Amino acid sequence: MIHILVIEDEKRVADLLKIGLEENGYQVMVAYDGEMGLRLFRTNAFELIISDIILPKRNGFELCQEIRKADEQIPILMLTALGTADDKLEGFDVGADDYMVKPFDFRELLARVKALLKRRAVTNVEVVKELAYADLTINFERQEVTRNGVPIKLSPKEYNLLAYLVENAERVVSRVEIAEKVWNTHFDTGTNFIDVYINYLRKKMDKNFEVKLIHTKPGVGFILHA
Known part of the structure; x- marks a missing residue:
């Protein structure tokens, strides 16, 4: 079972992500602010993280930096309404692996999730030092x-x-x-x-x-x- 952490303060979007991902066979935990997201990350094992940027208590950029300090490999997909080139660059700079702008097509998000998980699986068996x-x-x-x-x-x-x-x-x-x-x-x-x-x-x-x-x-x- 693949475990995904969704960090999203808008309940409607969080529910949509949770229901859609679980219908596709993933197990999902939801955090509604940055601090809660960091706490869940530190106390559970996840294979992928989906996070908004504009979050209460700790924004997505700060959250991504903290996660990267603990785990350099876990895929992080930023899902946000912030869609400028500067926003995307900042997201990649702090360690995000992919970036999607709201509103989004769930089918595209699902495809990106699968691609990130596939790349993680390939990385995990990499033997080149x-x-x-x-x-x-x-x-x-x-x-x-x-x-x-x-x-x-x-x-x-x-x-x-x-x-x-x-x-x-x-x-x-x-x-x-x-x-x-x-x-x-x-x-x-x-x-x-x-x-x-x-x-x-x-x-x-x-x-x-x-x-x-x-x-x-x-x-x-x-x-x-x-």
Whole structure:
């Protein structure tokens, strides 16, 4: 049985999520504020979390940060009325794995839940401990990145994006592919959050090094190439 924690202060939405998810075979617990959500997370075992951002007592961004301190792997889906690019970037920066804007189609939410759980299952059987390309090394056990021996501090989403680029080194990856494989979401051509994260990575990975690794293929995507 897959256990899901729903953190939503609007009872109508919380009830809709609980009923719909349970009809699809999941077991659901509901919290109506951020503090209650954190308390339930710490005292129960869950495979996935769905959280609003605007919550009483502790907002979803703060909640996500606290959860990430305790568990770096549990999938977190933010479900909120806040739909600007800045809101999405902040959500990903604090550790969210996916982001949906209200109002939402329950069928799409269910598809994203399944995708997040599938990715978690694949991650749990991953045996690769370290990945290297050129002078770049990613240690998956310690979640550490170095280039030419120099430690590079990355946010969770920057780390996941870099890992995907390294896993697909020497191959052009499109924005659509990155959105689906790294964010588990559909690419919205009206937003530029993927380009924003590529720029974040470039500043940390390439700016102080002679050899640039991250390159843009105009109109196509990005490639990690030395």
